[in-house]
Amino acid sequence: MARENKYLFPRKLLVILWLISLSSIPIGITPSMGQVTFRPPKAQAPKKSIGGASRDASTCGADMSATIQASVTPLLPKTNIGLTVAERPTIFVYVPQTNAKTALFALQDERGKQSYQRILHLSKKPGVIEIKLPSSVSALKIGQNYQWSLVMICTEELEPDSPWVSGWIRRVESHRNFNNQPTVQLASKLANMGIWYDSLATLAELKRTQPNNPTITTSWQELLRSVDLSALAEVPLTN
Template sequence: MKTSKAVKRNHIFSIVLITSTFLLGVDRLLDRAAWAVPFNPPSGGAPKGRGGASRGDAVCSPDPETFIQRFTALAPSDSNYGLTVSQRPTLFAYIPPTSAQKAFFTIKEENGRVHHQMMLSIASKGGILRINLPQSAPPLKLGQRYQWGIALLCKGKLRPDSPFVSSWVQRVELPTSLTGKISPSASMEQVALYGANGIWYDMLATLAELKQQQPNNSGLQSRWSELLSSVGLGAIAQETPDL
């Protein structure tokens, strides 16, 4: 009788263990699905013949070739262009290790007229630089495309051949489908909503804000890396924003 009871207990334990393992696996799958942040690129892009990144020859780095390959604006690589619903969007660029201490930022209207410009401090160790447009900068106009870029000041000077990278941004109206769904507090739901509607810069900025709030959250780092890799920025996908 004791042997029969022991077998029964073991059988019940096995069922509980298998069920628990199965449910844990389902929870992980559901959790991963909830964390998914696919980006749906919008139609259009940078003006033909005027988009893309360009780099100068005066590279202030001990490894010029690698520097030139990795110095980039954080925008989908196939279009070099992204949307925003913000009047003063947050922009990002990856700068490899460099001896430069300053960078010159400029944002221009499509006709070439300067919209705003300013100096930025950069870290010698390199990394993803977060560029916040100040309140003193004029708001971006709805429907208008702007080219923004940064040039490094090698040896403290801005030269015609200074390392330079640029991208494009366009401000659009917040889609009516998102009205009432976007709150001041960053969340993964907002990241997903921006991504589904092709709003690149706000999606990236919101995810970066979450990473700042939860620096030890490995899940957020995975989502960040996956997002960058999905738009052709896999070479810098493991880099973390300098906030």
């Protein structure tokens, strides 16, 4: 009996230590849950659309040595179109350091009918700006394409060679009830479904509220790298 107890105690100890180690792991968390990788849908930008960007920001007197990337760049997949389930999605654009103080943002439907237009005030520092469509804008219609554009105002008025970018949005119907509370898990689900604008917006909101959270920072970088925007993965949000 003494010999049996001699070997039984270490076994019990191993079991206890194993249970303690499990208790330190958050329930329901797996290593892959924080990963945010975009899975491209089959959606393509309309064939009649023009290119997504113009000449670089040196047209506005940018300090090229101080910028990570010279061109105004839409945060979009290579297809230049992104899906959304939101009635009024948020658009993200990288703006390099430039002398331009303002830019013109416009939104129109596929037929060219303008839905929204406003002047944006730009930060003096390079970074990613986010453009939120206000409640006064009519909700995007499900299944329809919309084109947005951002034109840098280098002088007092628009010029033919002003730097600009454009991109497309298609609103799709959501067949899932997503939790409105932004989480990395929500961003991951949206990215996996190919819902670009909403996945990016979810992570952007998390970055604003938790700027020092390494998981959120890594998730933002992973999402941008998954669509070949590695050069902008560590660029800050400027508004």
